[in-house]
Amino acid sequence: MSRTSSWCTPDRSVHVVNVQPASRLADPQIAEALSRPGRLFQADGWEHEIWTGADPVLLANLRFLAGYWRPGVLPEGLLDEVLAAVRPGDTIGGWR
Numbered sequence: 001m002s003r004t005s006s007w008c009t010p011d012r013s014v015h016v017v018n019v020q021p022a023s024r025l026a027d028p029q030i031a032e033a034l035s036r037p038g039r040l041f042q043a044d045g046w047e048h049e050i051w052t053g054a055d056p057v058l059l060a061n062l063r064f065l066a067g068y069w070r071p072g073v074l075p076e077g078l079l080d081e082v083l084a085a086v087r088p089g090d091t092i093g094g095w096r
Contacts, residue, residue: 011088013046014041014045015047015049016038016048016049017051018037018038018049018051019051019052020034022053034050038050
C-alpha cells in the first residue's frame, strides 16, 4: 500500500512524502512511479522524500499527533499566529 502526504513547513515551503514498503522498491515499475513525481515536485522547488518505514514508537507518536490536524481542534487563527512567530531552525523550548 502506497500513501502520499504533503504539508507546508513553517517557512511556507511544501514537503511531499511518498510511503511505500521497502520490499516494493525493488520493483522497477514502483521505483519509476515514485521517482517521476519526485522530479516534478523538486522542479517546482518542493521537497520530496520516499519513506519505507520508521521506528514503531515514532509512528505511534505521529498517529497520536495526527489527530490534532483535523479542522476545529485548534481555535480559529491560532495556526496563523504560530506560523507567524516560528522561524526556520526554531525548536520547541528554543534550544538548538
